[in-house]
Amino acid sequence: MTMSDDTRLAMQGTIEALTSGDGSEPVVVNLGPQHPSTHGVFRLKVTLDGEIVQDAEMRIGYLHRSMEKLAEERTYTQNIPFTDRIDYLAAMSNNLAYCLAAEELLGVEVPPRANAIRVMFAELQRVASHAMANGTFINDCGAWHTPLFHMFRDRERVLDMFEMTCGARLTTNYMRIGGVAFDLPDELLPTLEQFLADMPENIANYEALLLENEILHARARGIGVISPEMAINSSLSGPVLRATGVPWDLRKANPYCGYEDYEFDVPVGEQGDCFDRFLVRMAEVKESLKILRQVVDTLPDGPWLADVPLHARPDPGESYARVESPRGELGFYLVSDGGPAPYRFHCRPPSLINLTALKEMSIGGTLADAIVTLGSIDIVVGEIDR
């Protein structure tokens, strides 16, 4: 008995030495395009020595739908549904960014009620998207879907509100050039009140259940670290940037839709690791709820849509509008040649640019770390490939 234990110890020593050594040649593993944790059709080609990532190469384009080119054949209003499908987890933010760009091009003044409603839905979208991001992040850490399903409850309620308002849950197509498509339905505000009343308790629950979880700490702390300098140089944005400690939020830095009127704070992390990204998202949800509270309290009356012709023909020129989407700086660049359709339609997708840091973050870690890092960046492949 003792013998066999000693023997096993001896063997384990060998095995540990063997597995840490270089006896093996590097292995190239394709994570994706069909893989449970690539969040869509996206291929991460990692070169592994044992379990250590030596190189990571992103192969994108599997979900390319040629949106930017297609948009050149459609009128400005017809392009709004395309933006839903760019970042399908934050359709409202995409609608908003595009409409802001188009409004700048057309010189449209947006009524105050429309602005308030836009802020409301952009923040609701942030809550929903962060719920999804944090849930799938913990899933990538290996939890058996439980946190994901808990967070899905919140997302579900947000999507119900979307459905109530515009009839669609995912691809909302709600914003219009000059405002929003419909006024708020009567039942929305009570539902939202209830949601705002329930959320603090839910968030407190998540914090109690997740934040002190030793395994989550072990998996996410000190993993996928990126320095603030590197983050800025890679032009990262959103929670990934803020987790490194850089307080950059477009809602503060370049306010739109009247964000300057609302009181909220920008949470920033310290280490720039996966756990900080997770925490920043958790804190941002709380800030979003603060904004939502203020929006509901100060919701102005009045028209919700400015008078904009359906087939507007802006003067030749260009415009760029950017919003703080749940994933970071989402910008739309439009060029008009005076026709009814944009001459050029370009999107600055935060997912794609945040993803470029993945290689930097994951080299030197293990395969499992790379997956967790990928999850913490919170990509949407529809946005990467467009």
Next chain:
Amino acid sequence: MSDFGFHLAFWSLAAMTLGGASMIMISRNLIHAVIWLVMSMLGVAGLYLTLSADFIAVVQVLIYVGAISVLMLFAIMLTPRAERDNSQNMKTGGPAALVVILVMISTLWVAIDTDWGAVREAALTEQARLIGESLIKHYILPFEIGAVLLTAALVGAIALARQDDEDAAVHASSLQAELEGDASVDPVDVVDPPIPSDGEAGS
């Protein structure tokens, strides 16, 4: 146990043992060879059972099947594919066969011709207890030496298989150079992000 059952067990286990061993000889793939080895060892464990040595049989399965074969597979996996070829034989196969045949003839002759004076007493019961007791009573010195040997093997195996840190660093840097190619221009002039050292990343 009745004669028929005993015969059935012995002959099938003998076939399993020798068949597995012969398959090692002819299998071309080293991993197949290890799996045949496992079959052969399971046969031997069964034969121990027919000899009423249940403790040894269980230890055989535990060590050989559960540990040694797995260790061999591990070692095979750590060498590249080209080295997993078991089909190549030494050029000295002819003389080796001759020697083996001589050994076989002599051992078989000794085994069959000698009058062993076999007695068939009742088998030992509670072997685990008896072996344990005799290990720490009569055989305490060999037992301790065995323990020292195993410790030495443990240290030795680690020392052998471990790569020196210097080597590892050189290896890593060469790999890094390989991966980076000749991209000498670093696009960003920033301090490196703190990469957690092994100690921090571990555990």
Next chain:
Amino acid sequence: MTDFAGLTSVLGSTLGAWYDFRDLNNLQRLITEWIADWGPDWLASIIAGVLGTLGILGVIGPTLLILIWVERKVIARFQQRYGPNRVGPKGLLQPVADAVKLILKEQLAPRAADKLIFFLPPVLIFVPGVLIWGVLPFGPRMSVADLNVGVLFLLAVSGTTVLVIFMAGWSSNNKYALFGAMRAVAMSISYEVPMVLALLTLVVFSGTMSINGIVEWQQQEDVIFILLFPLSAIAFFFAASAELNRTPADISEAESEIVAGYHTEYSGMRFGLFYAVELGNTLVVSAFIATFFLGGWWLWGLDQWVPSWIILLAKTGAVYFLLIWTRGTLPRLRVDQLMSFCWKALVPATLLFVVVAFVERTLLISEGWDTTVALPIMAVFNIALTLGAIMLFARVSRPAALRRPARIRMAGTEIGGLRAARQVASRTEEPQFQVGGD
């Protein structure tokens, strides 16, 4: 089981003898005696063996189907869902529907797979899975084989599973599968050590390697081992869940990393067999945890009134629920973290308790301490030692990255690039939000 009990009583009454349904061994004796009347004795033992195996399979099969349903339902409840509720009453037939689907699915094999070794594992993996049941005592004399090296047998047989897993992973010729297999091999070799050491504690203390002997020792001394050696129980529980590939240690089939690990390439019922054996192993390991640490079929005299195997099943169910609970709750550890947890925490801790057990056993035997007084004292001492060891581990083992807390500050008015970042970071007041750290 219950069918057998009914059969026993029916047969018993027809033969004019009363066979106690609490002890299924009587059935075997009945059959062997009956066959010995007219046939050779080897036939009797073979038929008894076959019947025993069929009995075990007959219990495992339906139990597995129910277990799948239970596990899915319980996990669904953890996740605020309903779980399967469409097929049959309360969704009870869902596993049957799944099995039918799996059987009808096409059995694919990769072209480059090593065909023979690829086809064998789904079958081979059943062998240890069924063999382990053979030494599980359902009652005082109710195990297929009450070996006097039962503990070793258990370890040896469970150790062979890893070879089958390796065969499956290697022969698939798939990198995910190979990674899963290699991880499974490394894990199972590592975690067998604390498992062995945890069981060694019990073997040293009770002085027997027979599994039934360990239960009888607990019955005799009126104590269950989890009270005497709680750390061994915890270590065994964790090591077992690691060997079973369940979260937080399911790295060998980590879905988010390597798809399905060693059985990535198996489709249809071949995958179903792996799945079934995994569940069956979970059940049998729960039963062994109940046997070793919770007194098995014995429960302070209740076993006089209730059939012993029902007590065992109840305890097994409790342990199984614990396994489902951990699975539904915890994220997964990384490979190196699991390894270092095993070698730096579990092995020293279980080793410590082997020494403790040895000393306490010496006190009981050589010094002749009275067990009724000594055992409670030892239990209290060991529980205190366990708590101390766990706290020490929690303090010492934390890697540096976890020692500092993770902090979230609010940017306030500073918005901008690096300079703003430095200003925010250099603020001296307490951060708004702080978590973790020592």
Next chain:
Amino acid sequence: MIIGLEHYLVLGALLFCIGFFIALSKKNAIGVLIGVELMLNAVNLTLIAFSRFGSAEVALSTQVFVVFIIAVAAAEVAVGLALALVVYRNRQTISVDRTTLLKG
């Protein structure tokens, strides 16, 4: 026919010879190790056979001997495989006939 000591001895001898041949003829170092393991198994089998068919004290001491052999075999495999790995690392081969550095 009663299966007795000779049967096991013959079986052990055959197993030993197969292992011996494998150890002598294989080029691959791990193949050689497999052969050595077979030889050790054959010896163990013979010893256990003597244990069963010998007197009581022989019975016990042979079994203890087998325990030692198994322990030593395990140690030997651990070191042997580590050696094979080192050889591979330095010479990029584990063929025993190509590691001839000590040859004059």
